[in-house]
């Protein structure tokens with residue numbers, strides 16, 4: 001029963017109730033203001049952390065949303081001194097139970113600068129939050145800086161527009177698509193322009209992200225718009241090649257949402273006018289219902305798209321991620337990329353009793369596969385059903401649930417990431433460090449929250465808690481926190497995670513022939529990237545049926 005309580009606590013940790021509670025606690029804490037700092041927008045005052053370790057600047061506006069669905073206006077200016085204290089700004093989004101939160105004009109960054117100040121400029125890490133392109137924020141509540149800034153780096157987190165407000169893609173200048181990613185580009189430009197004022201080196205910037213944030217990082221690697229805005233990239237459990245990270249029929253999707261809201265049209269301009277005049281809460285509150293048989297992964301609907309070229313509008317993405325990667329047309333920088341060994345617990349844990357028994361491997365086939373015939377499609381679905389379920393039916397029974405979780409983790413994260421590693425190695429001239437995070441410890445909060453506490457390993461998001469501090473005084477798992485943050489910050493500083501021999505084995509970059517990854521666990525060992533029959537089966541299927549446009 002104890003665990004039921006803790007589980008409830010952990011789930012609520014990710015919910016609105018907790019945020020409200022935290023804001024009450026925060027309000028009682030007397031801020032210790034820092035000396036004002038001059039930025040491109042005006043003067044700003046931050047807060048010195050109670051332990052004196054850093055100054056934090058919260059909710060600095062980096063751009064202003066003037067038109068819904070369109071690029072934001074860069075670099076806002078203000079009069080007087082801006083008190084950068086608010087940790088609760090987030091973009092409009094829906095929590096569970098139809099609770100909405102956030103605002104439309106939400107484009108802010110948080111900057112954490114270590115104390116004492118250094119004589120030389122510090123390396124900078126910019127984090128892009130996950131949440132399926134539909135929820136989350138850069139708030140210190142989830143992404144606290146304490147562990148990373150100890151290593152002398154400046155940490156930046158930020159918000160970008162989400163859901164239909166960030167990813168409506170109509171192919172017209174009023175709603176060209178990828179606005180959420182263009183927000184991210186503006187945040188990176190703001191960092192380039194301003195970070196020196198915080199003591200950061202604008203030419204020593206690493207971007208990193210998890211889940212949809214990781215897919216975002218891979219999009220920045222692919223986009224000409226992001227070229228020159230960063231020097232290294234880290235991708236944690238997400239890629240532009242994942243089936244949930246690209247929409248193929250954006251106008252159809254938009255018209256389905258309009259229909260949900262009671263307006264039937266397939267004309268892009270009509271859809272735009274309707275959405276532009278709708279209440280933002282209405283837009284976010286309506287959801288296109290899930291097709292019976294599909295999995296939780298199919299619910300990531302408003303996500304990046306390949307843009308139509310429109311006169312006067314700068315495109316972020318003009319070809320599919322697969323084509324750009326295969327042709328080697330991208331920004332080549334040193335890379336860390338990896339996944340966790342049980343990604344799927346998190347996704348299986350998000351299904352409910354009804355959706356579980358409804359799962360149908362045919363409906364569930366990823367949307368970035370395209371089959372020449374119904375027969376081939378059916379055969380492929382049967383192949384994966386047999387491979388993963390081994391005759392069992394998907395249900396909440398532990399043995400079936402574990403098998404289904406394995407399927408979701410592979411199709412949603414592990415295969416797309418492996419595929420990305422493979423394509424990078426074929427076309428890049430910079431080191432690619434691959435990893436599998438397999439550690440199961442007291443901070444695997446995602447695994448605990450989604451009901452898989454008693455199983456070993458790490459699920460989607462678990463590594464974050466070994467990198468970012470959460471609002472608790474507990475000082476646990478110090479060794480793994482130290483290990484992860486040292487790898488990540490050494491890569492940021494020197495372009496390699498293990499520059500000198502230390503107590504840890506050397507993390508070698510993956511080679512084209514027989515690539516290896518680092519298994520990050522109590523003991524760290526190198527292991528092959530390929531060598532799992534399941535991933536091999538996905539690779540065969542994608543070799544034949546990949547949807548390329």
Ligand SMILES: *[C@@H]1O[C@H](CO)[C@@H](O)[C@H](O)[C@H]1NC(C)=O
Pocket residue numbers: 273276277
């Ligand atoms: C979109 O909505 C905004 C705010 O309601 C309005 O000012 C603007 O004129 C609208 N744009 C179009 C093209 O209808």
Ligand SMILES: *[C@@H]1O[C@H](CO)[C@@H](O)[C@H](O)[C@H]1NC(C)=O
Pocket residue numbers: 290352353354355
């Ligand atoms: C299960 O999830 C589906 C899809 O999100 C939802 O429509 C349904 O109401 C949920 N059922 C229960 C019993 O919570």
Ligand SMILES: *[C@@H]1O[C@H](CO)[C@@H](O)[C@H](O)[C@H]1NC(C)=O
Pocket residue numbers: 120121122123201203204231492493494
């Ligand atoms: C980045 O910063 C680190 C630490 O200050 C420094 O050693 C390194 O040379 C810098 N890298 C670049 C590319 O400037």
Ligand SMILES: *[C@@H]1O[C@H](CO)[C@@H](O)[C@H](O)[C@H]1NC(C)=O
Pocket residue numbers: 486487490497498499500501502504
């Ligand atoms: C990180 O870099 C520092 C400085 O080069 C080095 O002393 C340390 O051993 C490195 N850590 C790891 C895990 O390689």
Ligand SMILES: *[C@@H]1O[C@H](CO)[C@@H](O)[C@H](O)[C@H]1NC(C)=O
Pocket residue numbers: 530536539540543
């Ligand atoms: C995966 O598929 C790609 C593309 O067909 C192929 O080049 C590669 O060799 C495959 N990898 C393995 C390990 O089978």
